[in-house]
Amino acid sequence: MPETWGEEVTGVILVGGKSRRMGRDKAFLPLSGRPLVEGVLELFRSQFSRVLLVGDREERFADYDLPVLADRFPGSSLGGLYTGLSKADTPYVFVASCDLAYPNLEVLRGLCALRDGFDAVVPRTAHGFEPLFALYAKSCLSPIKEQLERGEFCAYAYYPQLKVRYLTGDELSRLDPAGTAFVNLNTPEEYARIAR
Template sequence: MHENPEQDITGVILVGGKSRRMGKDKAFLEVAGKPLFERVLEVFRESFAQVVLVGNREERFADYGLPVLPDIYHGSSLGGLYTGLHNAATEYVFVSSCDLPFPSAEVLRYLCSLRNGYDAVVPTTANGYEPLFALYAKSCLGPIKRLLDSGDFCAYAYYPQVRVRYVAYEELARFDRDGRAFLNINTPEEFAKIGGNL
């Protein structure tokens, strides 16, 4: 257990996804007997003093005793990030999707430690940016709102307008010893590969 949860960062878990490719709600698929959402929540609860959920799914997550914020802009992870940032009482939020099978508390805390002087701290891997396991400051609200208002929902199209600390995977590898921190599961086949049961 992390002894000093971050006070000036709100943990924001995006729970509004439709899981179309999976065919059932990814948040509650189980790996090693624990729903994916709870795996993310466990890391967030030990890392942040405040945790909120974002998405129009209050009834599905009511049992967790956390605020569930309805989307201000519907239908995208960028809109979810905007809702979390807009409502946060802290200067920073750390955002994650709700369906990471192996979220890493060590990677999360390292990313948070780099925030001074930046509007965003974003990991990069061989697959590109990882905008949904990243840290953002309130200063991103304006650029994100302009993007959303223009109808563009790309999660990183506004990065050139803010000060981003890009964190190459090589810098994070020592915290992610099994190389699975950014694994994302979208299909039943991918889920079966990691030993999950549908």
């Protein structure tokens, strides 16, 4: 485990999604012989000494022998991030959704290595921000809570209030040359393409 961040960062996996578009539980879709969530979990366990699952689904994840935290603001990924960040014992969390097809070790390491002096370290691709494979400091709690209490659930609307380091362009492509780090699965059609 990397000494530089293994003890400073808690891995937070968001498992509370309803999978409405998929029609079945995305976390447990088989890919390469195992449920999707286990790819993220294996990566996190290799890098962080603490891992939390966030979502109102304790029974579904009982076999993983990890804390499963109920969302304090149910119904959004931002609420899940807030829950994980508020419950973590470390100064930072690294958050990921449970439905990433190819969680990328090099991108994770690159984001964690840039954390000093920033409230958040977030990939930004040609498609926009990737707030659900990113690193956040405890200093994010207050602006996230204020936004949630206003009933706004955008996963990155509070970024202008923070000192954010974006990982972009060449920096990102060097770590993810295949461009697959942020492939997540939302529909049966997307899953069928990846499964093939």
